Amino acid sequence: MKYLYEPDVEVTARDGVALMSDVWRPLEGQAPTLLIRIPYDRRMSGQFGGPSSPAPSLMALVNAGYAVVLQDARGTTASGGTFEPKVNEIADGQDTVEWIRTQGWSDGNVAMYGSSYMGMVQWAVATSGDAPGLRAIAPTNAAANWYTNLWYSPGGAMSLSLDTWWNALTYAGQEQRALVSGAGQDPTTLYRLAGYLRDPLPLNDATPLADLPIHGKGRWFDDWIAHPDFDDYWASQDWSGPESMGKVTVPVLSIGGWYDLKINGTVEGFIGVRTQGGSDDARDKSRLIIGPWDHLNWTGLYTDRHFGNEAAADVTPFHVAFFDEHVRGIVPDSPAPRVRIFVMGIDQWRDEADWPLPDTQYTDYYLAGDRSAATRHGDGALQTAPPAAEFVDEFTYDPRNPVPTTGGALLPAEPGLIGPVDQSVVDNRDDILCYVTPVLDEPLEVTGHVEATVFVSSSAVDTDITAKLVDVFPDGRAINLCDGVLRLRYRDDLSRPTPLTPDEVYEVTVKLGVTSNVFLPGHRLRLDISSSNFPRFDRNTNTGGFIATESIDDAVIATNRVLHGPAHPSRLTLPIISR
Numbered sequence: 001m002k003y004l005y006e007p008d009v010e011v012t013a014r015d016g017v018a019l020m021s022d023v024w025r026p027l028e029g030q031a032p033t034l035l036i037r038i039p040y041d042r043r044m045s046g047q048f049g050g051p052s053s054p055a056p057s058l059m060a061l062v063n064a065g066y067a068v069v070l071q072d073a074r075g076t077t078a079s080g081g082t083f084e085p086k087v088n089e090i091a092d093g094q095d096t097v098e099w100i101r102t103q104g105w106s107d108g109n110v111a112m113y114g115s116s117y118m119g120m121v122q123w124a125v126a127t128s129g130d131a132p133g134l135r136a137i138a139p140t141n142a143a144a145n146w147y148t149n150l151w152y153s154p155g156g157a158m159s160l161s162l163d164t165w166w167n168a169l170t171y172a173g174q175e176q177r178a179l180v181s182g183a184g185q186d187p188t189t190l191y192r193l194a195g196y197l198r199d200p201l202p203l204n205d206a207t208p209l210a211d212l213p214i215h216g217k218g219r220w221f222d223d224w225i226a227h228p229d230f231d232d233y234w235a236s237q238d239w240s241g242p243e244s245m246g247k248v249t250v251p252v253l254s255i256g257g258w259y260d261l262k263i264n265g266t267v268e269g270f271i272g273v274r275t276q277g278g279s280d281d282a283r284d285k286s287r288l289i290i291g292p293w294d295h296l297n298w299t300g301l302y303t304d305r306h307f308g309n310e311a312a313a314d315v316t317p318f319h320v321a322f323f324d325e326h327v328r329g330i331v332p333d334s335p336a337p338r339v340r341i342f343v344m345g346i347d348q349w350r351d352e353a354d355w356p357l358p359d360t361q362y363t364d365y366y367l368a369g370d371r372s373a374a375t376r377h378g379d380g381a382l383q384t385a386p387p388a389a390e391f392v393d394e395f396t397y398d399p400r401n402p403v404p405t406t407g408g409a410l411l412p413a414e415p416g417l418i419g420p421v422d423q424s425v426v427d428n429r430d431d432i433l434c435y436v437t438p439v440l441d442e443p444l445e446v447t448g449h450v451e452a453t454v455f456v457s458s459s460a461v462d463t464d465i466t467a468k469l470v471d472v473f474p475d476g477r478a479i480n481l482c483d484g485v486l487r488l489r490y491r492d493d494l495s496r497p498t499p500l501t502p503d504e505v506y507e508v509t510v511k512l513g514v515t516s517n518v519f520l521p522g523h524r525l526r527l528d529i530s531s532s533n534f535p536r537f538d539r540n541t542n543t544g545g546f547i548a549t550e551s552i553d554d555a556v557i558a559t560n561r562v563l564h565g566p567a568h569p570s571r572l573t574l575p576i577i578s579r
């Protein structure tokens with residue numbers, strides 16, 4: 001197809017704000033159109049996608065016969081107005097879809113695509129239920145719930161490293177924009193922000209967090225800090241509930257990675273539209289793809305774990321096939337698999353009928369041991385039979401010396417901080433309890449949602465419980481698969497924090513998220529429990545107070561205990577696939 005490139009096209013929103021866009025359109029005739037809306041810079045190289053990228057190749061989409069519109073979000077780079085995360089994305093997205101439909105080069109059929117924030121703005125439009133002409137969305141690494149799957153965690157702890165890094169990144173963009181436009185006169189703040197972005201981890205050490213100078217005052221980070229509970233502030237922004245999902249009438253192609261920080265939201269969005277979508281097409285024709293990737297690295301190649309040559313993926317063909325079917329109306333010779341996942345361990349792609357997998361068998365592995373589970377050298381055990389005797393494993397959690405983050409689903413993408421990482425750098429600490437199975441004789445597949453239910457007590461009025469699923473290799477490597485945290489004040493409800501009674505025993509559940517891994521013969525399966533994972537999550541000061549306004553000097557040391565035995569059946573619940 002011969003096409004025309006039109007830079008700097010103004011799309012006027014309903015309130016008169018100009019949203020700057022670049023357009024690739026057919027030189028003659030009309031074409032279906034793909035829209036990506038971006039808060040970082042529509043001309044950054046990452047927006048053009050390609051192999052081993054979360055984004056499809058823009059030029060491949062154009063050559064497949066689509067018009068493509070790249071747009072700066074309101075208040076970013078060249079667009080007018082003021083940027084506030086999420087606030088204007090519904091209206092601006094609706095207005096842009098409608099603008100596309102009125103253009104002479106458009107055939108009136110529109111779809112959206114994009115990764116991360118560019119995926120979340122797609123949920124904004126789709127869950128509004130009011131975007132005529134929208135035929136499909138393809139959110140990658142995205143979620144519809146901005147509290148539990150982004151700025152905070154499903155267990156109520158703040159996603160600290162993400163929040164400090166992303167706000168430094170976004171505020172730097174705002175400072176640069178002001179200088180370019182002439183509204184800003186002093187580059188000092190931009191220089192300071194750029195310095196922190198080159199070395200972002202020290203940002204997390206500052207306390208009180210609310211006084212972090214890099215973020216200044218009067219910006220949206222203040223609001224996030226002011227609302228640590230899932231209160232009305234967050235509920236009003238949540239697009240993941242049944243009412244919102246019921247307004248989604250278009251098919252959704254959800255793509256994510258096992259080590260992506262939004263993988264739980266990616267899966268929840270797929271389940272939501274599959275079970276609650278507002279049309280047969282949304283419920284029956286939505287698709288899910290998950291690979292061995294994090295938020296930015298889609299090669300499958302990590303220092304401590306290489307997932308093989310099949311791990312690196314080009315998502316472009318998936319996008320083209322999906323859009324051809326649902327935007328163009330081209331009926332495929334055979335329908336695409338509803339779910340396509342990369343099974344780690346055997347390192348192979350596999351097609352599935354649905355998610356969760358229909359033949360999932362949820363199986364309990366009980367915590368056991370009669371000496372101490374502290375460190376990888378302890379006697380903590382995981383077993384399918386309930387233990388015969390009661391025992392208590394005790395450890396000390398000191399907020400001044402938290403367990404450092406070692407791999408996982410987070411940002412920034414610092415070496416050793418993200419993805420699969422050998423836990424030997426931390427699992428000799430005596431504030432980590434390790435519960436491990438015997439060496440496996442047969443392969444054991446775990447695919448689905450993982451959670452740990454544990455009986456705990458603490459000397460403090462509030463503390464955290466972290467849990468991590470680990471694959472222990474014959475050579476001694478202990479590779480993390482998925483993990484989670486529960487702030488115990490939220491043990492009953494994220495909206496209603498309730499202090500602990502010191503030394504009282506509570507049964508609590510920690511959600512570790514999702515994974516797919518075959519534990520091979522010779523391997524062992526391990527559960528690590530502690531009370532911190534810093535700086536992925538903010539440190540609990542154990543006081544029960546407002547953590548973001550407390551200094552580290554305000555923190556108290558907690559003695560935390562995990563009970564296991566016949567009266568306290570602490571357990572890891574695994575989604576087992578036996579075929």
